[in-house]
Amino acid sequence: MSSLPMIPELLRQLMRKPATNLFPAKYLPPSVTEFLQSVASGKAHLTPPVETPPRFRGKIEYQRDGCIGCGLCVKVCPSHAIELLPETKRIRIWVDQCIFCSQCTDICPKGGLHMTDAFLLATEDRYEENLIVE
Amino acid sequence: MSEGSGRKAPYIIPIGPTHPALKEPVMFTFEMEGEMIKEVDFAPGQAHRGIEWMGMRRNPVQIVHLTDRICGICGVSHTFAFARAVEQIAEIEVPERADYIRALIAEFERIQSHLLWAGVAAHELGFDSLLHLTWRVREQSMDVIENLTGNRVNYGIIQVGGVRRDIVPEQHQVIEDCLNAYEGVISKLLELFLDDRSIALRCRDVGVLSHREALELCTVGPTARASGVNVDLRQDYPYSAYGDLDVRTILPDQYAGETRGDVYDRIVVRLLEVGQSCGIIRQCLDAMPAGEVTAEPKIAKLLAICKKASGEAIGRVEAPRGECFHYVRMEAQEAPHSWKVKASSYSNLMSWIPMLRGEQIADIPIIVASIDPCLSCTDRVAVIRGQRRDILSKEELHRLSVEATRRLQV
C-alpha cells in the first residue's frame, strides 16, 4: 500500500469516531423551529456548539448608563453600525451591520461597550429586536 | 487511445465565472482539440467590491478592519501591509514585541492558508478524503488563531502602530501544543500527498511553468518558488521581525532534488513552507522581547496622529500567495488620499496561460488551483471617464516610468 498511503489511514479512521461536532443534532431535523421547541420542552437533546475561546468577539453589549454620548465609537466603527441619537445622547448599534471588530470597545472612554460570547445570530429579519442594541 | 485522436476540429469550452472547479469567479475560454487545450484566454474582473473606494472614505483605524476583509484567507497580510505603509507615512515606530506578534500571526496564517490550499487541490483532483483530512489538520491552527486574536477568520489583531492584543504566558502553551502537533503530522502529510501514486500521476509534469516564464511573468510567492525562482520577501526584504529571524526560501529541489516547475512542485513548496512556518513561530516565541505591543494605545490619539500625517508609502508583505503590496497616500486628512492594493494573485494570474496550454481538460481544475488564485482580492473596477481608452505597450510604460523617475530626481 506504499503507493496509496491513504488506504491504511482510511481504514483506521473507519474504526474511530468522526471528528464532526454534532451541533445541533446528528442529522438535520426536518424543522429547526420544531426541534428547538422540543429541546426547550426537554424532549430532544441539543449538542452544544464548539466552545468559544476566551476574549471571543461576539454580539456587542452596551451599558447605556455609563455612556456620555461622546460619539467616539461612531467615529471608529468601520461599518457604520453605530448611530448616535442626538435627542438622548445615547447610541444605537445595528448588530446586523456590525463586523465584530471590537474597535468601538477599544475606544470607549467609559468602557461601556463589551463583546459577548453570543454568536448564533443568524435570522431572517435584520431589524429584529435581538439585533438592535441600545 | 485518448479522444484526442478521435476528434480534431477545435471547439470552445467556457469555464466560469461559476463552475465547481473554480472557487473564485473568473471566466475562462478554452479552445480545445479533443481533450487537449489548444489556446486559452481568461477574463478576470467578475467580482467588484469597491474596497478601495470604501477605504478612501474612512480613517486608517477603520481601514485596517476593511483590509482584514479583502481576503478571507490572508486575514492579516493585507492589514500588515497597509499598517506598514501608514506607519511609514505617520512616522510611527512599532514596538519590537508587536513586530514579533505580527510575524507570528502571519506565519500561522501561512500555515492555515497552505493547508487550506492543499485540501482544495486534493478536492480538485477528486480526492476528497485528503481534503477532509488536511482541513481537519488545519483546524488546529485556526483554533490557535482564534485563541490569539478572538476570531477564526477576520482576526482584527493588527492596528496601525502595533497589535491590539498581547500574547499572554498561558497562550504560549496553546501555541506550543499546536506546533508540536504539526511537527508530528507534517511528515504524514508529506507522505499522503507526495508518495501517493494517484496524485503523482495527476501532478507530475502537469502545468509546467519554466524558470524563465516564471521570471518573465513576474510571478510571486510559492508559484514562483516552485519554478525555482529564489524570491521571498521575508528573506529578500526583511520587514518587521523577519530581519532577526532565520528565513530561507523554500525551493522544490530541497525535497525532490530537482525543480520541474509543475503542480507537484507547487504542492512540495507549500507543504514544506508549513514546516518552515512552524520553525519561524518557534523562533518568534523564543526571541520575543517584553514590552509594549502598540506605539499608541489610545485610539483617539492615534486617529489624531494619522490625521496630521501626509506623504506616501508602500507596504510590502510576503502573504501566503506571494507578495502583497499596498500603496497609500495621505494628505493630512482623515481619510487617505489614495490607496491601491495589489494582491499577490494579481502577479500570478498570467502564469495560467503557459501552464494550461497543451494540457488536458482534466488538468484544468488542478492547474487553475495550483497558483492558489484569490480573485476577490485581485479584481478591480476601472472607471473610465469620457471615451478615452488607452492600451499602453511595454515600451510606452517603460518610457513613462523613466520620465517619472527623472521628475523625482529633479
Add this chain to the structure above:
Amino acid sequence: MIGSWELAFIVLSAIIVTIYGIVVGLFLLGVDRKLAAHMQARVGPPIRQPFIDFRKLLIKENVIPENAIPWIFNLAPVMSLASSIVILLYLPIGSIYPPLGAYGDLILVMYLLTIPALCMVAGGFASGSPYASVGAQREMVTMIAYEFPLAIVVVAVAWRLAAAGIQDPFTLGSIAAYPLWSVAGPLGIIGGLLLLLVMAAVTPAELSRIPFDTQEAETELAGGLLVEYSGKNLAMFYLSQGVKTLVMAAIAVAVFIPWNLSSIVTLPEGVALVADLLFFLGKVILVMFFSVSLVRVAMARFQINRVVSVFWMYLGLIGLVGLLLLMADAALPAAGVLA
C-alpha cells in the same frame, strides 16, 4: 415455448425484482455514503438519504435544455433504469434462482451491462451541452476500455468450469453452483484472485466512481453527462445508479463468492430463505465496500487517457495472467499435489 403460467410468473417476478432492485439499490448508495463519510471522519447523511434525495428530485422541475434532442434526452434515463433492472432478472439473489436464469447467461449479462452506459452516452450527446458531450465521449472511451478486462474475467471463469467438465459453464446457475474456488487447484486460485482484482477494478468504472469517474468529474465537467439533467430524469438516472451498484456487486458475488448460508449450516426452510437473503446483502455490501467505497475515497481521479492505459495495459495484463494461470491449472491438475 413460454407458457402463460410461466409468463405470469415472469411478469410477477419482474415487478418484485424491480421493487427489490430499486429499494436495495438506493439502500446500497446510502450505505456507501455512510461508509465513505466515516472513513473521512465525517458523520455523513443518514442511510435513508438516497430515498430522500430521490423524493426531492421527483418534485423538482424537469428542465429540458433548448438545444437538446427531447425524445432521446427523455428516453435515456428510463431506458437506463429499465435495462439495469433487466440484468437483475438474470442474477441469483441469495439462494433464489434468477427468474430468467434459464434464458440467459453471463455473456448476455455482459451485453446488457453496456446498455445503461450507452443510454447515458445517448443522453449526454442529446443534451447539447459541451460538458455533456465531452462527458459522453469519455464514457464511450471508458466503456471500450473496461469491456476488455471484463470479458477476460467472464471467459476465464467459464472456461475453467468447462474444463472441469461442468455443463453450461456460462450460466450463472452453474457458476453459482460450482464455485471457482472448489473447482480450481492452487494455481487456479491465484488466477482467480487476480481475476477478482480485475473485477473489483471494473466495478467503479462501470459505476462511474472515482478514480474512473472522468465522464462525470464534478470538478472538471460539473457533472459531465448528467450536467443538463434535472428533476424526474435525473431521478431515473439516480435510481439506475443504485440498481447498477447492486448489479455489479451481485455479479461479483455470483461469480466469486456464490456460497449461501443455507448450504453451510442447515436451517429450517423459511428461515433459510431470509438468512440467505441477508447473507447475500452482506456479501454485496462487502464487495461494494472494497471495490467502490474504499477505492473512491482513497484515490485521485484519473485522466481519461490514464483510464484507458490502466484498463488495457495493467488490468488487461493481470486478467490475461489470471486466465493463463487458470489454463495452467486445468492442464496440470496434479500441479497442486506436486508443488
